[in-house]
Amino acid sequence: MSGNEEKLDRIAAAAMAGEAPALSSLMARSWDLAFRLAARMLGDRHAAQDVAQTACERVLRSLRFLRSAKAYSTWFYSIVTRIALRERMTLARRASIELCDRPAIVDPTDSVAINEAIDRLKSELKDVVVLFYGCDLSTDVIARSLNVPNGTVRYRLHEARKQLREMLESSIDKESVGL
């Protein structure tokens, strides 16, 4: 778990202990994290804002049910993920955005290129990559968030790594032959 998540859990503990300023701080930080994660998963700012709002509202309603503040960040990411997945289904039905329309890879060593390669993955693979690498969640927690078996998450992670390698190496090959 990163320092940011540990700090978030500490603020959650203070909020659950009844400190009003801590709750405000928790909501502000949670809003920030929720928006970033949802925006990365959905690629749509408006949708990400809706997800963040709904997630924060749900946290406010359900925080008292959380058994331990140490689990806050994991619990929170799970909430955001579930809401974002539902939002994605809504967006897909509306076909109002193009979820995977990204330019081709130019520089495979650049993080921009890696992110573009990630965006070209199927959404089920991309979600696992973002949650595993971006949020430092364990495969077990990701499995619960996505409501799939742990083995499925491990397979998707393996498959995502494999496809990313292929895409990035393919770009290197193209560059080396002048394509």
Added chain:
Amino acid sequence: MNEFDQRIRDAVRGSLAAYEVPSHPQFVPESISLHHGQSKRWVVAVAATVCLAFVAAASTGHIAVAQLENAVTQVLRFFEIDARGRQYPLETQSLSLTEAMQTQAFRVIAPAGLPDGTALRSIQRLGSGNATTLIFAFDRGGRQFSIVETPSSSQTMPNIGYSRYSLAPSFTPPNDRGPQLHGQYFFKVQAAVWVAGSARVSLFAARALTSDEVIGVERAMSHP
């Protein structure tokens, strides 16, 4: 973590950090009581019902509401919610317009971002029950504008709704943060107030609707 994994991690983390995050909603905690296991009951104040004198408007098939300022009363409905999420009505409180404007709970129907000096002049209600649409007429410096709230189908937050922020032609909006369509500004509003004993947390936010959402709202309002 090997070098390849580390590159992916750095790239994903970098992309998350790169987003420009919009302002978060205004969270207004007064005093909080969230100890685990302390209380199984949670009280929610829902400011969604407006008691007014009704005047039938047969031409539209809707119920129009007399815009008598003195008759405007805001009703707060208090519920207890058990562990399974069932609501139990506790009490009903009626407030005058002045009191309603002063209470925290009234924020649930006032979108964020209204300019200073804005005064509520009247409230209209169209329809009834879950299909109720509320129209709040405001005045600022002698210029009129109104907000229309149409409830969404959300079961979790009864006071979530779409608001249409329509402006008089000469009115200058406080900040240009949404699409201007036919001289009207549209906002989506999410708002709620939680009250448990003396503790109260209110949350409200507004953002401009997307073009698709505007079309959806317009269709819903033209075919109620």
